[in-house]
Amino acid sequence: MEILNRLAESIDYIEKHLDQHLRHEDIAKIAYCSKFHFQRMFYMLTGVTLADYIRKRRLTVAAQELAASDVKVIDVALKYGYNTPESFSKAFSRLHGMSPSQAREEGGTLKAFPRLSFQIRIKGVEDMKYKVIEKESFQIIGKALEVTVKDGQNQTAIPAFWDELNQNGFTDSLQPYAGPLGFLGVCMDFNDQADTFNYCIGIEKTTADLPEGCIVKEIPAATWAVFEAVGPVDQAVHQTWDRIFSEWFPATGYELANAPQLEAYPEDGDVMAKDHVTQIWIPIVKK
Structure with a gap:
């Protein structure tokens, strides 16, 4: 169970720092392993790369902020690591299928990439030899x-x-x-x-x-x-x-x-x- 606890702590760290610069090596240290091994383990367990997970979580939270407030698009873009509104809009549209401005319109359907959690899978009698x-x-x-x-x-x-x-x-x-x-x-x-x-x-x-x-x-x-x-x-x-x-x-x-x-x-x-x-x-x- 210890490894699952470490992974859960790494996810907590990511969630608390989505609006800050996230270094993969800092995330890996929380799980007590090298950056390479953490990235490999993360992909094996989730089917998504660590970088892609962080990107999708940031865009999910950014969409929630845009839909619920009058904050400027440029401020949200900078907050979540995008240097220009154009780069933010392009990434946002790829995930949500609409522009950041359209996310504010009533009736718009946004995609939510959920926070990960880790659990031991119970496979019944399917032993691992x-x-x-x-x-x-x-x-x-x-x-x-x-x-x-x-x-x-x-x-x-x-x-x-x-x-x-x-x-x-x-x-x-x-x-x-x-x-x-x-x-x-x-x-x-x-x-x-x-x-x-x-x-x-x-x-x-x-x-x-x-x-x-x-x-x-x-x-x-x-x-x-x-x-x-x-x-x-x-x-x-x-x-x-x-x-x-x-x-x-x-x-x-x-x-x-x-x-x-x-x-x-x-x-x-x-x-x-x-x-x-x-x-x-x-x-x-x-x-």
């Missing part, structure tokens, strides 16, 4: 792409990166060297200042041979919680990540460690098959 593994440091070989979490760009950049390496034959060149974990997708080298991280596609390094074009990355020793996502990869992996953050972490005595996060895919098999198994490796620490 996992195992805890201690693994020494190891290396991976492959290719890396720097991606940003701004506006959820990583959600499209990573699948495109897989498509590129599958189509140009790079993943085929790695297959003869693949170890027991198969192919890996690794989030690492988190940069909180730039809102970026490196996403690596590769395999565990088990030989001195290095296929052409590969880089080598070090994965530190860690304690891992390993989950199995069963089903078509695009659905099963997302659903399992969601349950890890919304159900497993709140119900256990573990917290997310500041270390790489892995997804392991078998060498063979159809990733869209109903029985396909993807392993998700989460670095953890005991509270």
Whole structure:
């Protein structure tokens, strides 16, 4: 429950400071985690980015103020972080389907983006099976792409990166060297200042041979919680990540460690098959 309390406190902080400059790192500190991990966890739990949530909450409150008072549009725009009435009006219209001035007209229908709350989901007999593994440091070989979490760009950049390496034959060149974990997708080298991280596609390094074009990355020793996502990869992996953050972490005595996060895919098999198994490796620490 502690993680849910921290998330609730972070939402309280956002609500109290909607009319002030909100730094993501300050919000993340309330939840006792890095900015990157907080943004990732927030998106996994809510389906909306932290920046988008703040934007929609500000525009919701701004609409309420405009409809209930005679305050000037420019004053509301400045209050909620917009430098010009034009930028405010454009954002306002995208959310509400009308201009700020029209929001004052009787009968206008405004949209309200509600404040979030967090609860443990009760899934009945739907257990989450996992195992805890201690693994020494190891290396991976492959290719890396720097991606940003701004506006959820990583959600499209990573699948495109897989498509590129599958189509140009790079993943085929790695297959003869693949170890027991198969192919890996690794989030690492988190940069909180730039809102970026490196996403690596590769395999565990088990030989001195290095296929052409590969880089080598070090994965530190860690304690891992390993989950199995069963089903078509695009659905099963997302659903399992969601349950890890919304159900497993709140119900256990573990917290997310500041270390790489892995997804392991078998060498063979159809990733869209109903029985396909993807392993998700989460670095953890005991509270």
